[in-house]
Amino acid sequence: MPIPVPHLLGEHAFFHKHPLIWKQLASHAHHKQFSKNDVVLRHGDPADALWLVLKGWVKMTRQSPDGKEMIVGLCTGGDVLGESALSPHANYPYYAEVIADDTEIAAIPAETIRNLIGSTPELASNIMALLNERMSKTQLKLEHMNTMSVAQQYNVRGAAPWVLLPALMPRS
Numbered sequence: 001m002p003i004p005v006p007h008l009l010g011e012h013a014f015f016h017k018h019p020l021i022w023k024q025l026a027s028h029a030h031h032k033q034f035s036k037n038d039v040v041l042r043h044g045d046p047a048d049a050l051w052l053v054l055k056g057w058v059k060m061t062r063q064s065p066d067g068k069e070m071i072v073g074l075c076t077g078g079d080v081l082g083e084s085a086l087s088p089h090a091n092y093p094y095y096a097e098v099i100a101d102d103t104e105i106a107a108i109p110a111e112t113i114r115n116l117i118g119s120t121p122e123l124a125s126n127i128m129a130l131l132n133e134r135m136s137k138t139q140l141k142l143e144h145m146n147t148m149s150v151a152q153q154y155n156v157r158g159a160a161p162w163v164l165l166p167a168l169m170p171r172s
Contacts, residue, residue: 021116021123028112034103040081040096047084047092049107053077056103060094074099083131085110086117 031054034040040051040058051058053075060073060081072094075081084090088110117124 021120024116025108025112029106029108032105032107034098034105036098036101036103038098038103040098040105041092041094043093043095044091047082047087047090048110049082050080050085050110050113051082051096052106052108053079053081054104054106056098056105057100058096058103058105059099060096062094080130083134086114086127088114 029052030049034056043062055077058075058079058081059071060075061069062072064070073081075096081096082092084092117127
């Protein structure tokens, strides 16, 4: 039996320090259960909700111009996705797919969260801190990737290290 949404939201990292805010949002939140490979949101769709991962894993991807899937993020319990819902008339910039069974996510309608941000400076500050933390982590990941050797980059992407041996061997 699923735990009621008000309790789940109160435990979520996004709201645990702000019990009055989550109580206001609880009646608007929609608790959803997902299975592996279920689609949460699609790239280009209207950003009509902010999504709070309560349990499980969600993979966020974009497609490169040459058609390759690029993972742009992974979310688990306590994470937020669909931040573009914070801006009016925005679209989701990525595709989000569940990668673990029994994933639970709460969706808060975009208009509801935007109205509450406008009337609650504490929530606005909390969201800015969350977005700043996410941007800092992303910048750190990019920095690490840019300082990795070619062998390390291929290993991170799942390629077998022996594939690189011909490229790394000195030429005579």
